[in-house]
Structure formats: structure tokens, C-alpha cells
Amino acid sequence: MKETHHFDRIYSSDLLRATKTAEIIASYFNGMEITFSEKLRELHFGSFQGRKSLELTDEDKACLNSCWNNSTKRYPDGETVEELSARVTEVFSEITNSNTENSTILIVCHRRTLFCLLKQILGSVPIVTAEWFKNCSVNELMRDKSTDKWQLTRFDSKFLDTDC
Numbered sequence: 001m002k003e004t005h006h007f008d009r010i011y012s013s014d015l016l017r018a019t020k021t022a023e024i025i026a027s028y029f030n031g032m033e034i035t036f037s038e039k040l041r042e043l044h045f046g047s048f049q050g051r052k053s054l055e056l057t058d059e060d061k062a063c064l065n066s067c068w069n070n071s072t073k074r075y076p077d078g079e080t081v082e083e084l085s086a087r088v089t090e091v092f093s094e095i096t097n098s099n100t101e102n103s104t105i106l107i108v109c110h111r112r113t114l115f116c117l118l119k120q121i122l123g124s125v126p127i128v129t130a131e132w133f134k135n136c137s138v139n140e141l142m143r144d145k146s147t148d149k150w151q152l153t154r155f156d157s158k159f160l161d162t163d164c
Contacts, residue, residue, distance in 0.1 A: 046078025
């Protein structure tokens with residue numbers, strides 16, 4: 001990876017799985033410093049947090065789907081998708097504003113965090129039929145300097161050869 005990629009900064013969610021992934025990647029770049037942010041955390045599922053899908057009733061699953069499909073509906077004791085979108089949009093703006101225009105930034109985060117980030121930046125997310133945003137997949141954005149718009153140049157590609 002080091003021979004083919006260069007990163008100026010690494011940002012990561014401060015949740016365990018993301019921090020471990022970011023640390024593995026940073027180790028390939030001579031222990032590059034990682035900036036951890038709670039704003040890059042996964043959606044807070046409230047009372048569903050940490051529960052496995054096998055533990056969920058049909059009613060629980062319906063509630064989860066309803067909250068995801070209605071961005072202003074709060075997950076019980078958690079946050080709304082709208083709040084997640086605002087949080088990740090804010091942190092992305094902070095990240096891009098604190099780095100130079102030519103910087104190459106790596107962000108390690110979670111499935112729904114990434115989905116909301118891409119949707120906010122691009123206006124939509126590619127529709128896929130299989131599970132999207134697989135663990136350790138890579139999505140690459142580039143800013144068109146002439147229009148100041150972001151373009152998705154790599155989507156959900158299997159890149160990291162790890163056991164993530």
C-alpha cells in the first residue's frame with residue numbers, strides 16, 4: 001500500500017473497530033499520526049446499540065427500518081439520521097478546511113457514517129444490489145478544483161487485504 005498511496009493526514013472515528021483499522025493503516029506509513037473524532041462515529045442506535053440482528057424481533061427490525069427511512073425519526077434513546085448527516089457534514093468541512101487543497105486525506109469511519117457523508121457531499125449514493133460499504137472497502141473522492149465539487153472516483157472497492 002505504501003508504494004502506491006500517499007496520505008498527508010489520517011482521521012478516524014474514535015470507536016474501537018475504526019481505531020484498530022486506522023492504526024493498521026498508519027503502521028504502513030511509519031506510524032503516521034491519527035486524528036480521532038467522535039463526530040465520525042456510527043449512527044447512535046440508542047436502545048438497539050450493540051444488539052445483534054438475531055436478537056431483534058420483527059417489531060424491532062421494523063422500528064430500525066422506519067427510523068432509517070425517515071431521517072427525522074429518532075432511534076429510541078439514540079439519534080436521528082438527520083443528526084448523523086449534520087454531524088458528518090460538519091466534521092468533513094472541518095477536515096477539508098484544516099488541510100491544504102492538495103492534501104490527500106484518509107478517513108476511517110463506519111457504514112452509515114460514510115453513506116450519509118457521501119449523500120451530503122455528492123447529493124446521492126450509487127445504488128448497489130449487494131451489501132454496500134463492506135468492511136475495509138475503499139471509497140475515493142476527488143475535488144474538482146475548477147468547480148469545487150466532489151467526485152466519487154472509486155466506490156466500495158475491495159482494497160485492503162486484511163481480516164477486518
